[in-house]
Amino acid sequence: MQLIDIGANLTHDSFDHDRDAVLQRARAAGVARMVVTGASREHSPKALALALAHPGELFATAGVHPHHATEYTDECDAEMRALHAHPQVVAVGECGLDYFRDFSPRPAQRKAFERQLQIAVDTGKPLFLHQRDAHADFMAMMKDFDGRLGPAVVHCFTGSREELFDYLDQDWHIGITGWLCDERRGLHLRELVKHIPADRLMVETDAPYLLPRTVKPQPSHRRNEPMYLAHIVEELARDRGEPAALAAARTSAAASAFFRLPPA
Structure with a gap:
């Protein structure tokens, strides 16, 4: 298998001591390409x-x-735009709304999201989206940009049937993680993934988060890494x-087309 992990947080400090080994284990497990969030x-x-x-x-x-929405200043916007001048940056985000944690005030979240949606319009790059407990506002903001945005993926989908079909009705892509393997919170996904068209379904680890609970034996450090994508x-x-x-x-075909990746 030649897999593509569309969401791995490889800049996380938990990888600082063994990042090269993590990449080597991923290659050995068939993960040929990765998108670093x-x-x-x-x-x-x-x-x-x-x-x-x-x-x-x-x-x-x-x-x-x-x-981190409160850090989205004019200077931050300029920094993001400079990063998007590089072809190796293949998507805008991770951006969106999160009303579950509310680590940033909701007005700040909406403003930061709006500015990043404008970057997607200006660059023509696809969107790498986050939504948790904010579905109505999320859909309303995306609708405000209707007809101006390119492809979008709702990364780490964990939502309801209604949310899934709202996304599919917009022709958006869906990213599935090891949440699927969580018998406490992810059982509903076992049924929902059957309804995602093959050309709009992608996989990701969201490493170092969301270690699949069905991996046996569980690593003692509980850190997820891209090599577990094959298990997902x-x-x-x-x-x-x-x-x-x-x-x-x-x-892999869906991810390669979505992110416009060069041939492996």
């Missing part, structure tokens, strides 16, 4: 630096997560009633 003013440049250090294997996004694909394929090799090929 940029989600703040600090980590978006680091994501680009990783992509530049591993051409053809790592790519980056650049954006500001709603948790196997679980996803079983739920969709298709061979794992087919799920791998389809999700």
